[in-house]
Amino acid sequence: MIILATLSTGVASLTSMALPVYTGELVGTVTTGAGFSTECTQSAEQLASCRRSRLTQVLLTLGVAFAVSGSTLGAGFWLYGLSGERLVRRLRVKLFAAYMRQDIAFFDQQKTGELMNRLASDCTQLQETLTRTFGEGMHNVIMIVVGLTLMCISSPVMTLISLSSVPLIALFGGLYGALVARLSEKYQNALAEASEVAQETLSAFRTVRSFANEARERQRYDASMATAFRLGARKAAAFGVFIGSVSAAAQFALVLVLWYGCNLVIDGSMDFGELTSFLLLSLYAVGSVGGMMELFSAVMEGLGASRRVFALLDEQPALPIEGGATLEQLKGHLQLVDVEFAYPSRPEQRVLRGVTLAVEPGQNLALCGASGGGKSTVIALIERWYDPTAGRVLVDGCVLDSLDPSWWRRQVALVAQEPALFNGSVLDNLCYGKPDAGRAVAIAAAQTANAHDFISEFGEGYDAVVGERGVQLSGGQRQRIAIARAMISDPCVLLLDEATSALDTESEALVQLAIDRMMRARTTVVIAHRLSTIRNADRICVIEQGLLVEQGTHEELLAQRGVYARLGQRQVEGFAVL
Numbered sequence: 001m002i003i004l005a006t007l008s009t010g011v012a013s014l015t016s017m018a019l020p021v022y023t024g025e026l027v028g029t030v031t032t033g034a035g036f037s038t039e040c041t042q043s044a045e046q047l048a049s050c051r052r053s054r055l056t057q058v059l060l061t062l063g064v065a066f067a068v069s070g071s072t073l074g075a076g077f078w079l080y081g082l083s084g085e086r087l088v089r090r091l092r093v094k095l096f097a098a099y100m101r102q103d104i105a106f107f108d109q110q111k112t113g114e115l116m117n118r119l120a121s122d123c124t125q126l127q128e129t130l131t132r133t134f135g136e137g138m139h140n141v142i143m144i145v146v147g148l149t150l151m152c153i154s155s156p157v158m159t160l161i162s163l164s165s166v167p168l169i170a171l172f173g174g175l176y177g178a179l180v181a182r183l184s185e186k187y188q189n190a191l192a193e194a195s196e197v198a199q200e201t202l203s204a205f206r207t208v209r210s211f212a213n214e215a216r217e218r219q220r221y222d223a224s225m226a227t228a229f230r231l232g233a234r235k236a237a238a239f240g241v242f243i244g245s246v247s248a249a250a251q252f253a254l255v256l257v258l259w260y261g262c263n264l265v266i267d268g269s270m271d272f273g274e275l276t277s278f279l280l281l282s283l284y285a286v287g288s289v290g291g292m293m294e295l296f297s298a299v300m301e302g303l304g305a306s307r308r309v310f311a312l313l314d315e316q317p318a319l320p321i322e323g324g325a326t327l328e329q330l331k332g333h334l335q336l337v338d339v340e341f342a343y344p345s346r347p348e349q350r351v352l353r354g355v356t357l358a359v360e361p362g363q364n365l366a367l368c369g370a371s372g373g374g375k376s377t378v379i380a381l382i383e384r385w386y387d388p389t390a391g392r393v394l395v396d397g398c399v400l401d402s403l404d405p406s407w408w409r410r411q412v413a414l415v416a417q418e419p420a421l422f423n424g425s426v427l428d429n430l431c432y433g434k435p436d437a438g439r440a441v442a443i444a445a446a447q448t449a450n451a452h453d454f455i456s457e458f459g460e461g462y463d464a465v466v467g468e469r470g471v472q473l474s475g476g477q478r479q480r481i482a483i484a485r486a487m488i489s490d491p492c493v494l495l496l497d498e499a500t501s502a503l504d505t506e507s508e509a510l511v512q513l514a515i516d517r518m519m520r521a522r523t524t525v526v527i528a529h530r531l532s533t534i535r536n537a538d539r540i541c542v543i544e545q546g547l548l549v550e551q552g553t554h555e556e557l558l559a560q561r562g563v564y565a566r567l568g569q570r571q572v573e574g575f576a577v578l
Contacts (some may be wrong), residue, residue, distance in 0.1 A: 020280030112198025129302025332523030421470030
């Protein structure tokens with residue numbers, strides 16, 4: 001397609017040069033009798049007739065040339081545009097695929113708005129740059145080459161005079177290119193910052209509205225856009241100075257050409273028609289050079305976008321998303337052995353320090369302790385969102401990092417405190433982990449999770465749209481759909497991270513009943529602050545400041561009169577006050 005577009009553009013460029021070439025002949029035909037046969041010059045009437053005949057021939061030739069030029073130029077730019085659309089589609093798909101293969105640590109350190117800006121704005125910038133570069137660039141190059149060739153044939157000296165401004169233009173181009181490349185990268189980064197503010201505000205708009213902070217968020221966004229505006233203004237000023245300087249240099253060279261050419265006409269060394277053709281060829285060439293300068297500006301802007309996009313494409317995850325061994329019969333025996341961990345975004349702060357614990361197949365392990373102690377980090381390590389800094393995580397005696405991550409995550413289901421739902425139907429969300437499950441399986445899981453009744457009350461039932469992040473549902477409804485979704489995936493290992501802490505008493509009772517059903521015959525790791533929800537766990541581990549300080553059954557830990565007993569006493573006193 002690019003080849004066809006290039007050929008079409010080449011034909012258009014060549015045929016468009018008919019105007020300056022034949023205009024000189026038109027001028028010569030109208031103003032002089034040179035070039036006509038003796039028969040045409042025998043009388044004034046005969047000469048006029050010959051002039052009209054040649055004028056008709058030249059104009060018909062120009063008409064055909066313009067028709068060919070217009071149609072082939074349009075076809076060429078259409079093909080270039082189509083190629084650009086294909087290119088940007090592939091680029092966006094590859095960039096999104098690059099996002100999907102990154103590990104969780106990558107997203108911990110990146111801003112969502114910035115990643116979205118790379119996917120949208122930067123890819124669009126690259127598309128425009130490449131489309132214009134190939135389309136207009138090829139057109140301008142052919143115009144310059146053909147124009148200079150014809151100019152050299154007509155008058156080598158005047159051609160050299162026309163090119164006298166090229167060194168100055170090249171100097172301006174080098175200075176401008178270096179400046180605009182830096183400004184464009186800063187400009188796109190400023191737009192990314194503004195996108196991050198907008199994304200953050202819109203995704204948490206209920207919080208913004210609850211604090212009546214609309215004006216504050218408008219000011220934040222305005223401040224972000226003000227930075228982008230200042231950089232854009234500097235880009236515009238630089239472009240204006242650059243184009244003005246190039247235009248002045250080219251026009252000065254044209255003045256020299258006029259002076260020299262008119263002297264040749266006065267001396268009789270060149271007729272007026274030849275000078276006219278040369279001037280038009282010169283204008284075409286200068287105009288094409290100006291077009292190349294504009295393209296140069298676009299290319300410099302595109303280079304900044306390309307560096308950011310290709311840096312993300314080249315980003316390699318620390319943890320692979322697939323590849324490794326699988327277990328034919330997974331039992332669900334989990335072990336953490338002397339595990340230490342610090343998040344990649346905060347490597348100096350150890351979150352877990354020498355933690356060793358085990359969960360037998362089918363058992364229920366509960367984690368409790370003060371907030372920030374490292375409980376959720378244990379869940380993250382079992383999911384293999386991260387690898388431990390030291391120590392090992394074992395599954396049925398196999399080191400977790402030797403297993404295929406995708407296979408392992410299909411054996412694990414996580415129900416978080418705030419489950420993430422997608423802006424689709426209830427059925428789509430239920431079957432997210434197993435798209436081929438079917439409606440009957442989804443309904444059965446919803447019934448087990450105590451979700452079927454409220455889903456049936458929706459006008460569209462299981463086809464009702466839940467809204468972005470499930471905003472059309474209550475907290476308890478979202479939680480029960482998340483539990484049903486986990487049931488459909490039929491995991492061997494179940495992870496519950498504060499799955500009922502944000503619910504009212506009635507919703508908690510329904511959700512807890514659904515959880516109890518799902519926990520049967522599955523290895524389960526539960527995080528909970530309310531000790532009443534974990535008192536029946538097979539083993540309870542108390543984690544404080546990254547250390548495993550106590551473990552045992554509910555009765556054993558109460559008998560130790562340690563951290564667990566104090567946590568229980570505080571909760572009892574809190575309920576007594578209520």
